[in-house]
Amino acid sequence: MSVDESEALIDALLxxxxxxxxxxxxxxxxxxxxxxxxERGLPPWEGNERLEFLGDAVIGLVVTRTLFEMYPEKKEGELSKIKSVVVSRATLAHCAREMRLGRPLKLGVGESRSGGESRHSILAAVYESFVGAVYLDQGLDAAAEFCLRQLKPYMVDLGLGNRAQDDKSRLQELIQRRTGQIPRYRVIKSDGPDHDKWFVVEASLRGQVLAVGEGSSKKSAEQSAARSALALIEEQGEELLAKNGEMNHED
Known part of the structure; x- marks a missing residue:
């Protein structure tokens, strides 16, 4: 992609x-x-890593403050657990995909050929760097407004344990179409008293773990695991499912 093409896409994105x-x-x-x-011998400070560092801090502050205000009855430990899911790489990469942030991203030739614009870690990082740019250019209130458009629904759903089943349905449809199987979910850990539990769930296909998710209910943890599995499949391609099925078939 040329510089002009990238800048045109950035302008459209803004x-x-x-x-x-x-x-x-x-x-x-x-x-x-x-x-x-x-690849061009340019200094590292011209890239997005410093903005990524800044954006990570801004997102953390915005999410922490919002959770503090939204859930005055929740303890610090539970707020921390909700925050860890909201600011996770899987969530931020999903937000970046929704915004199509990978399209204007300027990558090296090798990184681009290997599908870097859709890679989980790169997308999460570019979301953070974009937030860092919004903060420097527009201020904290604008950066908070930008983040909360996408992240607040996660805070609501995780806090209430009432997430819609879109990601679970998407994952099941994708796996059934590709392998004829369905994903399985298993609680691998639960913490806290009965009235205030936190669950960790793994999503697997034929015994092979695809992803792990967390939430304040089994349903929300399953949804989180499904979302992470979808992000992994988007990053590595649907061939991951075929390989998974083949490995288990051999077993």
């Missing part, structure tokens, strides 16, 4: 998000991966 940048260079930087710089 317009869709309702952001009028004061310093467009920040958003160009947020979309510049270290592999792009390395």
């Amino acid at each position: 317009a869709e998000a309702g952001i009028r940048p004061n310093n467009p260079r920040l958003f160009r930087q947020a979309m510049t991966h270290s592999s792009y710089l390395n």
Whole structure:
């Protein structure tokens, strides 16, 4: 992708998000991966890693403050557990995919050929760097508003243990279409008293673990595991399911 193409996509992305940048260079930087710089011999500070560092802190602050205000009755431990899911790599990568942040991302040739624009870790990082750019360009209130558009529903669902079944349904349909099987969910850990439990659930296919999720109910933990499994499949391709089935068939 050329620089002009990347910048045109960034401009469209900003317009869709309702952001009028004061310093467009920040958003160009947020979309510049270290592999792009390395191949061109450019200094690392021109990439998005510093913005990623900043955005991570901004997201953490926004989510922490919002959870504190939303759930005055919840203890620190439970708030921390909810926060860990909301700011997780799986959640942020999912948000980045919804925004199509991978499209304008400037990557090195090797990284691009290996599918870097859809890789879980890269997408989560670019979401953080984009938030960092919003914070520097628009201020904390604007950055908080931007984050909460996508992250607040996770806080509500995890806090209430009442997440819709979209991701579980999507995962089951995908696996059934590809392998003829269905995913299984198993509680591998639960903490806390009966009235205030926290669950950890694994999603598996034919005995092979695909992903792990957490939540304040079994349903929300299963949903989290399904979402993480979908993110993994999006990153590695549906061939992952075929390989999984073949390995288990051999067993």
